[in-house]
Amino acid sequence: MENQVTSQVIEKESITSLQFKSSDVLQNETAIRKRKSDLYRAMILGNVYHVKCKIVFASNEETYKVETTVWAATENYVTLKGGAIIPVRSIMEVIL
Numbered sequence: 001m002e003n004q005v006t007s008q009v010i011e012k013e014s015i016t017s018l019q020f021k022s023s024d025v026l027q028n029e030t031a032i033r034k035r036k037s038d039l040y041r042a043m044i045l046g047n048v049y050h051v052k053c054k055i056v057f058a059s060n061e062e063t064y065k066v067e068t069t070v071w072a073a074t075e076n077y078v079t080l081k082g083g084a085i086i087p088v089r090s091i092m093e094v095i096l
Contacts, residue, residue: 005092007056007065015066015084018059024089025058038094039073045096046070046081054095057086 026032045051046069054067055078072079078086 005056005063007063010064010066012066012068012080012082012084015064015080015086018064020059020087020090022089025092035088035091035094038096039070039078039088039091042070042094042096043073043078051096055080055086055091056093056095057090058092059090063092 024032026035042051042053042055046053050069052067052069054065055070056063056065058064066080068084069081070078071081073088076088078088078091080086
């Protein structure tokens, strides 16, 4: 289910110029666990099958949506195809 938050589409190359908040955008433990699981699944699908996903995330100023391949997902950061990095705490939703 897509997030109801209005988000601006952004190219992954433009992510490097954004600044992110230091607090987590999610407060619910269930949502945080789901985000972690979805990111891991997106990483596996991206590396094995070259499947793109949509990531809805928040910067300091705005909410964005990017469609890309997840190359790596760690506890704190997600690396996208092309080298852009998004802090996990800024990710609101992963749409597979």
